[in-house]
Amino acid sequence: MEGIRKPLRVVIIGGSLAGLMCGVALKHAGHSVQIIERESNERQSHMAGVCLGLDAEVYLAHHDRLTLTFSHRSNRLQTISDNQPLRIFVNILRDITSWDTLYFRLRSCFDGYASPFYPSPPSAAETDGPAVYTNRHEILDMQRTDDGNMELEVLNCGTREVANIKADLVIGADGPDSFVRSKYLPNTKRQYVGYIAWRGTVPEAEVSAATREIFQRSVTLQLMNLQHCIVYTIPGPNGSLEPGERLLNFLWYTNESHEALDDIMIDGIDGHRHHNIVPAGRVRPDIWAARLSEARRIRLAAPFLEVITKIRSPFIQVITDFCSSRAAFEDGRVLLVGDALSLFRPHTAFSATQAAFDALRVLDFVDRRISLEEWEERVLRFARLHWSQSSWWGGYYQQPKPIAILLALRYWAYCGLDRIKSWWLGEDPLLRTSVNRVVPYDS
Numbered sequence: 001m002e003g004i005r006k007p008l009r010v011v012i013i014g015g016s017l018a019g020l021m022c023g024v025a026l027k028h029a030g031h032s033v034q035i036i037e038r039e040s041n042e043r044q045s046h047m048a049g050v051c052l053g054l055d056a057e058v059y060l061a062h063h064d065r066l067t068l069t070f071s072h073r074s075n076r077l078q079t080i081s082d083n084q085p086l087r088i089f090v091n092i093l094r095d096i097t098s099w100d101t102l103y104f105r106l107r108s109c110f111d112g113y114a115s116p117f118y119p120s121p122p123s124a125a126e127t128d129g130p131a132v133y134t135n136r137h138e139i140l141d142m143q144r145t146d147d148g149n150m151e152l153e154v155l156n157c158g159t160r161e162v163a164n165i166k167a168d169l170v171i172g173a174d175g176p177d178s179f180v181r182s183k184y185l186p187n188t189k190r191q192y193v194g195y196i197a198w199r200g201t202v203p204e205a206e207v208s209a210a211t212r213e214i215f216q217r218s219v220t221l222q223l224m225n226l227q228h229c230i231v232y233t234i235p236g237p238n239g240s241l242e243p244g245e246r247l248l249n250f251l252w253y254t255n256e257s258h259e260a261l262d263d264i265m266i267d268g269i270d271g272h273r274h275h276n277i278v279p280a281g282r283v284r285p286d287i288w289a290a291r292l293s294e295a296r297r298i299r300l301a302a303p304f305l306e307v308i309t310k311i312r313s314p315f316i317q318v319i320t321d322f323c324s325s326r327a328a329f330e331d332g333r334v335l336l337v338g339d340a341l342s343l344f345r346p347h348t349a350f351s352a353t354q355a356a357f358d359a360l361r362v363l364d365f366v367d368r369r370i371s372l373e374e375w376e377e378r379v380l381r382f383a384r385l386h387w388s389q390s391s392w393w394g395g396y397y398q399q400p401k402p403i404a405i406l407l408a409l410r411y412w413a414y415c416g417l418d419r420i421k422s423w424w425l426g427e428d429p430l431l432r433t434s435v436n437r438v439v440p441y442d443s
Contacts, residue, residue, distance in 0.1 A: 014174030018338025200311030
């Protein structure tokens with residue numbers, strides 16, 4: 001991108017967390033940014049938790065212009081079973097919020113979007129570049145023009161009109177089913193890893209005081225043979241962290257064959273087969289009733305059983321992953337970031353942190369603090385390292401021990417390469433972990 005004028009005209013494909021993080025950072029650096037997003041402004045709630053790792057904290061320290069607290073700290077991962085007391089599984093620090101709370105916070109910082117979460121967005125600074133969030137639009141194609149710019153063919157999903165726009169830089173932040181990745185890396189696709197998550201949320205006010213006490217601070221696991229459950233607290237309506245207003249986020253991971261998926265993933269209303277998620281309100285009643293019966297049969301620990309039986313709108317997520325071999329195309333005029341670059345399994349809760357890391361490195365590249373080669377090497381090393389970590393954790397929880405050991409060996413090999421590379425470059429390792437840091441809770 002040598003010789004391209006500044007400020008840049010940046011088009012970001014995908015307006016979720018990774019796209020917004022890149023958009024906010026580039027806007028704050030004075031660039032002109034347009035985000036193209038297929039969905040509407042009022043997006044359906046993901047009912048999902050988000051953990052903020054080191055890079056997310058660094059990102060927010062530089063680019064978050066709101067002051068209201070929107071996450072809570074969990075200092076450990078604890079386990080419980082039907083016949084054993086609560087015990088610490090591992091000391092690990094996690095700042096937890098919800099997807100919705102973080103999404104609307106980033107929107108308010110990007111284009112001043114007012115929502116029930118943040119009705120008073122922060123004011124733009126004089127040095128900010130223009131920021132436009134174009135929803136209900138889809139990219140049909142893009143190509144490099146004779147003058148070196150990128151030209152994108154954009155469909156208005158409402159009117160069906162097609163227009164062309166130009167950009168100095170295109171950022172593919174369009175998630176696991178990325179159009180950008182499919183164009184440049186058509187053989188890199190998300191792969192089913194053999195298990196799914198049965199999910200839902202319950203207002204903490206609806207469970208017993210004893211159950212609230214168990215889940216109020218720490219992420220809690222129940223480990224079983226080739227399956228596990230996890231519950232943790234996330235913000236409630238409009239991002240509330242007030243006790244009694246928060247939500248308990250429930251996930252139960254079970255191994256399922258492809259044949260079983262053909263039944264589980266059938267829509268409860270119109271009968272079509274979903275591929276990756278059966279949304280809330282679409283899970284078949286007989287499928288969910290069978291899951292509740294299984295929970296009672298295998299004797300889920302009482303707090304977990306209480307939560308799952310009170311889920312009103314369950315949804316089902318197929319667990320997939322992939323890791324790309326490249327991140328930059330068209331001589332650096334097209335970049336892949338976030339889940340479009342690499343999809344982690346959810347056990348490490350690292351998707352938002354990857355988005356933050358990639359956004360910070362994009363800013364380094366655009367402002368010429370690092371070269372294109374350095375940018376791609378770092379985001380790919382970070383992606384492979386934490387993708388392999390999430391695969392190992394998934395293997396530990398869900399797969400036979402020999403497979404888990406092989407996944408652990410691959411992860412440790414990436415850790416070794418990361419340390420050697422970082423030592424050679426005189427930098428800190430890219431592995432992000434807070435495991436075994438013992439931090440007591442405030443009274």
